[in-house]
Amino acid sequence: MRGWVRGLLLPLTLVSCTPVLAKSKGPGSEVVAGTFQTPTRLAQAQEVPKFVDDLDFTWLETAVLRQLARFEKKHLTGFIYYGQDKYPLSRVVESLELLSDLARQYKTCLSVDSKIECQTRFHQQVIGGFNIYVPHLAPKDPRYEEKETTFFTGYYTPLIKVTDRPHPDYPHAIHSRPPKGAFSKATRVEIDFDHVLRNSGTEMFFAKDLFDLYIMHVEGGGKVEVQGGGGKESYYLSYDGTNKQSFRFISRYMMEKGYIQDRSNASQHQFLLENPDKQREIYEYCPSYVFFKITSTPPLGSDGVPLTDNRSIATDSDLYRFKGGLAFVSSYRPEEGQGEAEERANTIKYRPYSRFVLDQDTGGAIKGKSRVDLYWGEGDYASFAAHNSSHFGNIFWLIKK
Missing domain, CATH: 2.40.40.10 (RlpA-like domain)
Known part of the structure; x- marks a missing residue:
């Protein structure tokens, strides 16, 4: 999905x-x-x-x-x-x-x-x-x-390079679905910037770039390639629920604010990289967050x-x-x-x-x-x-x- x-x-x-x-x-x-x-x-x-x-x-x-x-x-x-x-x-x-x-x-x-x-x-x-x-x-x-x-x-299915543990170059966690409770409805900013799920047992992998995670959320799944160790391992990640918050494309907000002149992913990504001080503000526009599970096949459709x-x-x-x-x-x-x-x-x-x-x-x-x-x-x-x-x-x- x-x-x-x-x-x-x-x-x-x-x-x-x-x-x-x-x-x-x-x-x-x-x-x-x-x-x-x-x-x-x-x-x-x-x-x-x-x-x-x-x-x-x-x-x-x-x-x-x-x-x-x-x-x-x-x-x-x-x-x-x-x-x-x-x-x-x-x-x-x-x-x-x-x-x-x-x-x-x-x-x-x-x-x-x-x-x-x-x-x-x-x-x-x-x-x-x-x-x-x-x-x-x-x-x-x-x-x-x-x-x-x-x-x-x-x-499509995006490919993201990740590590299986926190690393200075790979600080952003990909989360599995948390148990029902206070943090199961935490917003994107609370999860990615305030780290309310840190050490909660939901951290599956760690990515370099928040925009890569955002794209994987948009697509509802992806493929991760684990860096380091004796060799590279890859896993498919499939949709496993959301935080029940509202979804809005950040490109809409960025266009309205005049941050970008077109909605291309390239323009969005470049602005975010060049303006790290604006990232929290921009991602706050999309409070929805997707949780994932590892699957042995490409991402699953709605009927499995x-x-x-x-x-x-x-x-x-x-x-x-x-x-x-x-x-x-x-x-x-x-x-x-x-x-x-x-x-x-x-x-x-x-x-x-x-x-x-x-x-x-x-x-x-x-x-x-x-x-x-x-x-x-x-x-x-x-x-x-x-x-x-x-x-x-x-x-x-x-x-x-």
């Missing part, structure tokens, strides 16, 4: 029959019953896109297998509506299995036929095998009757499934309550080979993309029928793409006929 942006989940709005999750007799399994709704309608013929995966299905099998492993721990006895059509939840599982099979056929096709021929055949197979749905927008909804109905942003680079998305859990659904998205991403210079000069070049994704996450800032946050993964490009993804596009929901 994505930190206080992704992790501050609001109370769920119940629609129609209320889905039920209950523990079954099997260890670690759940019974998922009831009926789930989605704010969708059947796509019209002219709305159906060309189903071309710009990644040639790289990482898709990983995402599907991770989701199927989660479904295996559930007893899916309920139903889900796409548009006016009612499907058993087991059909979602069958949809993932069908897409995986078609992707394998596509890869086999490439060994004997041209890419265009294989793409055409794959598209026809998708049309023949799936019912396709789009967000059902009303006149009051953003992007109603627009060609591109969906607003896309992005997130490890996120997969370029294949996991987050949607509004008030509207898309059942996680693991199959979708196809199209929007725009930054071209490779760009960086801080283009970001500062506002000259970033973009290119279209389209790919199959799984709805595996959610977040407090992801609101609306046609709102998507794409997980870009790890590394420099993932960081750049996540920070510079803010475009319209489309989402199509697919379920096996």
